[in-house]
Structures are given as structure tokens and as C-alpha cells.
Amino acid sequence: MSIVVVGLSHKTASVEVREKLSFPEAKLPDALSCMGRCSMVNENVILSTCNRVETYALVKDVEKGSEILKDFYLEYHGLKDDVYRNSLYAYTGREAVRHIFRVAASLDSMVVGEPQILGQLKDAFDHALANKTTGVVMNRLMKKTISVAKRIRTETKIAESAVSISFAAVELARKIFGDLEGKSVMLAGAGEMAELAARHLVNNGVKTVLVANRTFERAETLADEFGGRAVKYEDLAEEMVHADILIASTGAQHYILTQKDMAKVIKERKNRPVFLIDIAVPRNLDPDINKIDNVYLYDIDDLQSVVASNIKERQKEAELAEEIVEEEINTFMSWLRSIDVVPTIVAIRDKAESIRQAELERSLSKMGELSEKQKKQVESLTQAIVNKILHTPLVALKQSAGDPEGSSHVEAARVLFDLDRQESDEGAVEPAGHGSGAETR
Amino acid sequence: MNRVLFGITLFFYFLATFHYLLFLINQRESIGKVCQITTIVGFGFHTVSIINQMVSLGRIPLTSIRESLGFFAWAIVLIYLILEYKVKIRVMGAFIIPLAFIAVAVSLTFPIITTPLPAYFSSAWLGIHTTLAFMADASFAIAFGVGIMYLIQERQLKHKKPGAFYRRLPNLDVLDELDYKAIALGFPLLTLAIVTGSIWANSAWGYYWGWEPKEIWSLITWLIYAAYLHARLVGGWRGRKAAYLAVIGFVLVIFTFLGVNLLLPGQHAFK
Numbered sequence: 001m002s003i004v005v006v007g008l009s010h011k012t013a014s015v016e017v018r019e020k021l022s023f024p025e026a027k028l029p030d031a032l033s034c035m036g037r038c039s040m041v042n043e044n045v046i047l048s049t050c051n052r053v054e055t056y057a058l059v060k061d062v063e064k065g066s067e068i069l070k071d072f073y074l075e076y077h078g079l080k081d082d083v084y085r086n087s088l089y090a091y092t093g094r095e096a097v098r099h100i101f102r103v104a105a106s107l108d109s110m111v112v113g114e115p116q117i118l119g120q121l122k123d124a125f126d127h128a129l130a131n132k133t134t135g136v137v138m139n140r141l142m143k144k145t146i147s148v149a150k151r152i153r154t155e156t157k158i159a160e161s162a163v164s165i166s167f168a169a170v171e172l173a174r175k176i177f178g179d180l181e182g183k184s185v186m187l188a189g190a191g192e193m194a195e196l197a198a199r200h201l202v203n204n205g206v207k208t209v210l211v212a213n214r215t216f217e218r219a220e221t222l223a224d225e226f227g228g229r230a231v232k233y234e235d236l237a238e239e240m241v242h243a244d245i246l247i248a249s250t251g252a253q254h255y256i257l258t259q260k261d262m263a264k265v266i267k268e269r270k271n272r273p274v275f276l277i278d279i280a281v282p283r284n285l286d287p288d289i290n291k292i293d294n295v296y297l298y299d300i301d302d303l304q305s306v307v308a309s310n311i312k313e314r315q316k317e318a319e320l321a322e323e324i325v326e327e328e329i330n331t332f333m334s335w336l337r338s339i340d341v342v343p344t345i346v347a348i349r350d351k352a353e354s355i356r357q358a359e360l361e362r363s364l365s366k367m368g369e370l371s372e373k374q375k376k377q378v379e380s381l382t383q384a385i386v387n388k389i390l391h392t393p394l395v396a397l398k399q400s401a402g403d404p405e406g407s408s409h410v411e412a413a414r415v416l417f418d419l420d421r422q423e424s425d426e427g428a429v430e431p432a433g434h435g436s437g438a439e440t441r
Numbered sequence: 442m443n444r445v446l447f448g449i450t451l452f453f454y455f456l457a458t459f460h461y462l463l464f465l466i467n468q469r470e471s472i473g474k475v476c477q478i479t480t481i482v483g484f485g486f487h488t489v490s491i492i493n494q495m496v497s498l499g500r501i502p503l504t505s506i507r508e509s510l511g512f513f514a515w516a517i518v519l520i521y522l523i524l525e526y527k528v529k530i531r532v533m534g535a536f537i538i539p540l541a542f543i544a545v546a547v548s549l550t551f552p553i554i555t556t557p558l559p560a561y562f563s564s565a566w567l568g569i570h571t572t573l574a575f576m577a578d579a580s581f582a583i584a585f586g587v588g589i590m591y592l593i594q595e596r597q598l599k600h601k602k603p604g605a606f607y608r609r610l611p612n613l614d615v616l617d618e619l620d621y622k623a624i625a626l627g628f629p630l631l632t633l634a635i636v637t638g639s640i641w642a643n644s645a646w647g648y649y650w651g652w653e654p655k656e657i658w659s660l661i662t663w664l665i666y667a668a669y670l671h672a673r674l675v676g677g678w679r680g681r682k683a684a685y686l687a688v689i690g691f692v693l694v695i696f697t698f699l700g701v702n703l704l705l706p707g708q709h710a711f712k
Binding site: 157161172174175176177178179269270271272273290293294296298302305306309310313 | 615
């Protein structure tokens with residue numbers, strides 16, 4: 001029994017390959033049950049997003065298991081080319097668990113710390129639950145994965161700093177103004193990025209939106225969209241007195257605000273700070289404006305360098321997250337070991353044997369003088385009783401090894417024989433999963 | 442007994458300083474808690490030390506450099522703790538608590554004065570005058586720490602190289618506002634200290650103002666902060682220059698306090 005991950009991601013395959021091997025949501029039930037019918041596969045989950053396609057499975061044989069899953073990818077999509085096969089990676093056992101944890105915690109994402117992947121993983125798990133393709137192991141693994149991802153989100157700052165231009169603008173505005181509640185933004189020129197940045201600012205508390213555009217009608221339309229006010233393009237410098245933030249993105253070939261203009265504005269504003277964002281190329285705002293006190297001018301390159309430094313910061317936090325992942329792998333693997341058949345059988349045998357030895361010793365000391373032969377006879381009697389009693393349950397356990405219900409048998413055996421007394425292993429007693437068909441407890 | 446109490450106080454302020462600096466680096470909430478607890482425990486011992494000193498001397502312990510530096514540190518921690526409770530910006534401690542630690546450490550290098558004090562030291566005005574003066578100085582110390590934070594954050598934002606401090610320090614607006622409030626608290630205290638000082642001078646020596654070095658330097662300090670408040674209230678003066686002024690003002694405060702005492706003669710030049 002082993003956990004196996006087979007899949008491909010933006011790191012190993014181009015979008016052309018990924019789209020060929022993906023499982024659209026509508027096809028998921030079919031794909032899940034198809035894979036479930038493979039002789040090797042006991043439990044499985046399929047995660048299919050635009051950046052990665054992965055299957056998480058519990059297989060009987062590690063070596064064959066990953067090959068069979070790779071075959072499944074190709075056969076299901078009717079592909080034969082080795083290109084597709086070679087773009088698939090496979091992880092098994094501990095590595096597989098690490099991979100799943102890292103994916104969910106967004107450590108393997110294109111943008112480290114992005115939040116969507118966890119939701120996508122939850123959906124994938126829900127699909128598998130609905131199609132009854134998971135059992136004790138997968139249910140527990142998926143729940144653990146979700147809790148690990150949440151733990152990393154709260155204990156590290158992996159998702160904290162802005163990693164897109166428009167969010168970086170919001171982050172900077174907060175560092176200058178603190179609360180954005182009641183602040184106002186001026187849009188000079190319109191463009192997708194300018195509108196997006198304005199939208200983020202509004203979502204973060206900015207109240208007033210002013211729009212200046214060369215064509216006044218365009219300004220009015222945009223102002224209406226934001227519930228703001230259109231101002232005359234020629235009045236930009238005067239109107240800046242009312243704006244705390246300016247997003248400039250006009251196609252002007254010269255500076256629309258000079259240092260002199262801004263010096264006047266800041267004087268009239270009684271030094272209340274201004275944040276100027278120049279995302280136009282060629283630039284709209286005189287770079288010397290930044291020399292004025294209480295004025296902060298960022299052009300597109302400046303914003304990009306903020307984003308770059310934030311990404312670096314996230315990577316630093318990711319190191320901390322990796323430590324959490326390792327710690328959590330250990331807990332999960334020790335649970336997994338505890339439900340493994342062979343060690344359980346050994347543990348039951350050991351326990352019975354130690355009871356037999358102890359009882360035998362006690363009785364022999366009370367029986368007085370016995371001949372060697374008699375002693376041997378008593379010894380084999382006790383052995384026979386122990387073996388006969390244990391025979392049926394141990395055979396049943398052995399047979400259950402390859403069976404989806406096997407792990408619940410093992411769990412039951414561990415509880416009945418009280419094998420986990422010293423270890424604080426909550427796994428042996430806590431029923432896992434909600435409504436999974438493979439569960440018997 | 443008092444030496445032991447001050448020693449324990451110093452030890453806790455050291456621990457607090459260490460943890461605040463650590464908190465500044467790693468930002469872990471668990472370290473933040475240690476900062477708060479060590480500061481509060483240190484402050485508790487400090488309070489007991491001062492009360493104990495007061496009881497054994499039978500007067501307010503503010504007549505030697507050793508005593509007044511200790512009280513100055515106590516006032517800094519008091520104001521800081523209120524501030525942390527109110528605005529919940531713990532990282533500020535990394536810029537303020539070290540000042541208190543240094544003040545206590547330096548105070549312990551000065552001798553304990555046991556020679557009897559002149560008769561005019563027993564006036565009730567002494568207690569009021571000195572308490573007000575050091576509370577004012579402590580407010581300016583807070584303004585200094587906050588001003589330094591402002592200047593660092595402002596620099597990060599102007600130079601567009603968001604480094605470690607950009608992430609760790611609070612926004613400019615809150616720093617600017619706190620700087621203003623600290624000075625707005627310290628200024629009236631300083632004004633009252635100067636007024637009560639003149640009243641005391643008049644009752645002790647028969648004149649209100651003697652143009653001695655401490656008085657002159659206090660007046661300069663007072664004028665600097667008066668100019669700051671005037672410019673701020675009338676002209677909306679704020680930002681980098683205001684923060685520089687808060688820093689310079691505190692340097693003047695320290696000079697008026699220690700420099701004048703140690704270097705220049707006068708009635709205030711107690712040791």
C-alpha cells in the first residue's frame with residue numbers, strides 16, 4: 001500500500017500538453033470511476049486546474065502503481081506519444097505526501113502563496129467524495145492537507161505582500177496613508193491596468209474617484225462606472241488639490257504634471273501627502289516631482305521592483321513553510337505506518353507472546369517440580385492456544401492488505417488489541433471521512 | 442536594597458530591549474508577547490525602586506543625575522506602555538525601550554549623592570518642577586523614537602527600495618500623527634515646568650529668571666517645539682522636516698539635561 005502522485009504542472013509541461021491531459025469538470029466523475037477500476041488503485045482523487053493536472057492515489061504496488069496511472073492518463077485521453085508520457089512526474093510514499101502538502105500550501109505554484117489552489121484542491125476532494133473513490137487513507141490525507149495549508153497561511157507571511165502591480169499600488173498607498181477610508185483617487189487617462197488599480201483602491205476604502213480624460217465623454221462614462229466625478233483634462237493640476245492618489249496612464253507625449261505644478265498643489269494641500277502612480281509609457285509625470293516633500297511618485301518600473309522584492313520576501317517565508325511541511329509529513333507518515341497491516345500483525349503477535357511468556361512463568365513457579373518433558377508440554381500447550389486464537393483474525397488482516405476496507409480493519413485491530421497506548425496517535429481511534437462508501441466504521 | 446532593585450530593573454529592560462529588537466527582525470507574535478511582559482515586569486520593579494528610594498530619602502528622588510535619569514527612563518516606559526496599549530503598534534518599542542534601558546544603565550554609573558541638600562531643595566515646588574520637566578523630556582523621547590521610525594519609512598518609500606523596514610514599520614500617516622501628539626503632550630508640560638521653575642526660583646533666590654545656562658537652553662528647546670507646533674497648526678507642516686525637528690529637539694533636550702549639568706556652571710548643575 002502506498003500513496004502515489006502522478007501528474008504534470010506548469011513546471012514540467014507547456015499549456016499545449018497540459019490541456020491535452022486535463023480532466024474537465026464535467027468528465028471528472030467518469031475519470032474518477034474509470035481510474036478507480038484499475039486493478040492497482042484503491043483510492044483516488046483528481047485535481048485538474050489550468051496550471052496542473054494531478055492524481056493522488058492509494059495503490060497496492062508502488063512501482064507498478066505509478067506506471068499504471070501514467071498509462072491511465074494516456075489511454076483515457078487516447079494519446080500514444082511519448083512526449084505526453086515523459087511530461088508526467090511521479091512521486092511515491094513520503095515524497096508524494098510532501099508534494100501534495102506543497103501544492104496545497106501554494107509552495108509549488110507559479111506565484112508562491114496564491115490562494116486559489118487550496119479551494120481547487122477542496123473541490124477535487126469533494127468530487128472524489130461524491131464519486132466514492134476515496135477511503136480512510138485519502139480522506140485523512142486530504143483533510144490533513146487542507147489543515148496544513150491553513151496552518152501555513154496563518155503561521156507564515158507567505159500570502160501577505162502584494163505580487164501584482166495593481167496590488168503593489170494599494171500596498172504602497174497603505175504605507176503612506178494608513179487607512180484608505182475617505183481618500184480620493186484621480187484617474188488621468190484610462191486603461192485596463194489603471195482601472196484595475198482604481199478598483200482595488202476602491203475595494204480598500206477609497207471613497208471618491210475623479211476622472212480626467214482628453215475626451216470628456218470617455219471621462220464621464222468611466223466616472224459613472226465608479227460613481228465618481230469627471231473633471232476637465234485642462235483642470236488636472238487644479239483638481240489635484242482634491243486627490244490623494246493619482247493614477248496617470250494617458251498617451252501624452254509630454255509631462256502632464258511638472259514639478260512646479262505639484263509644488264503648488266502640495267502647498268495648497270497644506271502638505272497633506274500625495275501618492276502619484278505613473279503607469280504610462282512614455283511617462284506622464286516629471287520624475288523630479290519625487291523630490292518634493294510629502295509627494296511619492298512611482299513609475300511602472302518602481303512598482304515592478306516593489307513586486308520583485310515582495311516575491312523575494314514570499315520566498316523567504318516559503319522556507320519557513322517548508323519546515324512546517326516536513327513536520328506535518330512526519331505526523332502523517334507515522335499515522336500511515338500505524339495502519340499498515342504487517343507491523344500491526346507483528347505487534348499483535350508480540351503482544352500475545354509477551355502475555356504468554358509472563359503467564360507461563362507465573363504458573364510454572366506455582367506448579368512445583370516438573371520434569372523437562374512436562375515443562376515442554378505446558379509450553380507447547382500455551383503456544384497452541386495463542387496461535388489458534390490469533391489465527392483467524394491475523395489471516396483476515398493479511399487478506400485485507402490489498403483491500404480498500406483493509407485500513408479500517410487495521411484500525412479496528414489496533415484499537416481492540418490496544419496497540420497504540422503509548423503513542424499519542426489520534427488516528428487509530430478517530431473515524432475518518434464523511435460519508436465515504438469505503439468506510440465501514 | 443535599592444541597588445538590587447535597580448539592578449533587576451536594568452536586567453528586565455535589557456531583556457525587553459533584546460526582545461524588541463528581535464521582534465523587529467522576525468515579527469513573531471510569541472516574541473512580541475515576551476517584549477510586553479519583560480517591559481511590564483521591568484516597569485514594576487522600576488516603580489518599586491523609585492518608591493523605595495523616595496521613602497528612604499524622605500523626598501522626591503530627583504536631585505541628582507543618577508536619580509533624575511532613572512525617573513526620566515521610568516516616565517518613558519510609562520508613556521510607552523500607555524501608547525502601546527492604545528495604538529497597538531508593538532514595533533515602536535524597538536525604537537523607544539532601548540532609550541529607557543540606556544538611561545537606566547547610564548544613571549547607575551553616576552554616584553549616589555549623600556551630602557545634605559541646601560534648604561531651598563525642600564520646597565514643594567521642587568517636586569512639581571522636576572516631575573513636570575522629566576515628564577516633558579520623556580514625551581520628547583517618544584517623539585524622537587517615532588521620528589526616527591518616520592524618517593526610516595519615509596526614506597524607504599522615497600527611494601522606492603522596499604527593504605526589511607518597509608514591511609516592518611507602520612505607515613507614515615500614523616507615525617506623523619503620533620509624533621505630533623507626543624510633542625503636543627510634551628510642550629505644555631515643558632511650559633509648566635519652566636513656569637513652576639521660575640516660581641521656585643523666586644521663592645528660593647528672589648528672582649524669577651536668572652539667565653543661567655540651563656534656563657537659556659530650556660528656552661531654546663521650548664522655542665523649537667513652539668515653532669514646530671505653530672507651523673503644524675497654522676501651515677500644516679508635517680512629514681520629513683517635522684520628523685527631523687522632533688529628532689533635533691530631543692538632542693537639545695538631552696544637552697539641556699546632561700550637557701548643561703556636566704559642562705556648564707549654574708544652580709541647575711547638580712551632579
